[in-house]
Amino acid sequence: MKVQLEGKVKIRAVHDADVNSFLQKIGLLEDMKNGRLTCSFCNCVLSIDNFGGVFKENGKLKSFCQKTECYLEALKEKSNVIRGK
Numbered sequence: 001m002k003v004q005l006e007g008k009v010k011i012r013a014v015h016d017a018d019v020n021s022f023l024q025k026i027g028l029l030e031d032m033k034n035g036r037l038t039c040s041f042c043n044c045v046l047s048i049d050n051f052g053g054v055f056k057e058n059g060k061l062k063s064f065c066q067k068t069e070c071y072l073e074a075l076k077e078k079s080n081v082i083r084g085k
């Protein structure tokens, strides 16, 4: 499947090693450690291994997992996706 990234969507890649500090910075690290961080689309529990990224919706941060369908869903609907990996 070819995904066309157009100007509207900005993706900021974050290196694996930085995921922890990235999550800490946006205030989601504790939630992940406590198993309370879930994917906004498929509702699976997110860990450092399957964390896909975050996007902003109405000023709130939402997270998603690494499943292709969830990532594509985030790209499709949101204009401010920040990838975790």
Ligand SMILES: [Zn+2]
Pocket (backbone or CB within 6 Å): 039, 040, 041, 042, 043, 044, 064, 065, 066, 067, 070
């Ligand atoms: Zn998901």
